[in-house]
Amino acid sequence: MILSDREIRAAIKQRHILIDPQPAEEQYNTSALDLSLGEELLELRPLEELQQAEPAGVERTLIIDLAKVRMAGLLQAYAKPFTRESDGSFVLPPGKFALGITHEWIELPRRSKIAARVEGRSTLARLGLAIHMTAPTIHAGFAGRIVLEMYNFGPYPLRLRPREFAVCQLIFERLGRVPSGQIKTTYKGQKSIR
């Protein structure tokens, strides 16, 4: 069951959904909550840039073996901050991939029996902006800001202003039962199982 705006508001009030900062009224839709873009945007270094680091005459052939790669290390080594304009905005050119992050921090406590899906916004999609790829589920128990895999499929450069527009929306869904695992309660007050 998808939560309505009234149910989302009540869940936030009862701390079944934790969100920081608290959403403004304009962020509520009938069955979703809009989130805004955070202050950081990252891009993956193009192959040409990596090749420039090689000695003259050496060409880098980069193939990422998905079964063997240490993904976190690779992303840290190959990601760099997206160029920021003097007014603090980012311009995403056509055909460009970037990693964004929501301004809002979200937690969905397991006891709340709530999961969510991050979705784009149809208005932005009409201009070609996709904000996630293949992994929309925010599982029960999640805590953090949501990373956005953004891509401009459209023909025009798009100016992205952090915190100034709704970049995506969260659709909340209720789980049938609390996820397994209640050890915290069982062992409450115990220092350790050692």
Place this chain on the structure above:
Amino acid sequence: MSKKDKTVPTIACKVSRGMFSTEREIFIPADGGREITALVDERSVIEPKQPAPGESINGRLKVSVVEIDKKSGLALVDLPQPAFEVGSRVKVSAKLLDL
């Protein structure tokens, strides 16, 4: 988060900087000698200080404990965000946990 939050279970981990400034990369020794890595929000980590670039420090990650098998000494825990190698649910040594 720098203060220790005693209301939730935590697991010992290595902490270094993440991709975004509000992220941390965590390393947990997992079942079978593997190492689990994940990028998590800074609020999910209890750390004595913010790690410097390239630095790895000892910290604790807030987790949900699903199950503890006292016979094998292993615990099944849910991480606040999925690990790269597996999903959110990983099997670790129960000795690493602080309940």
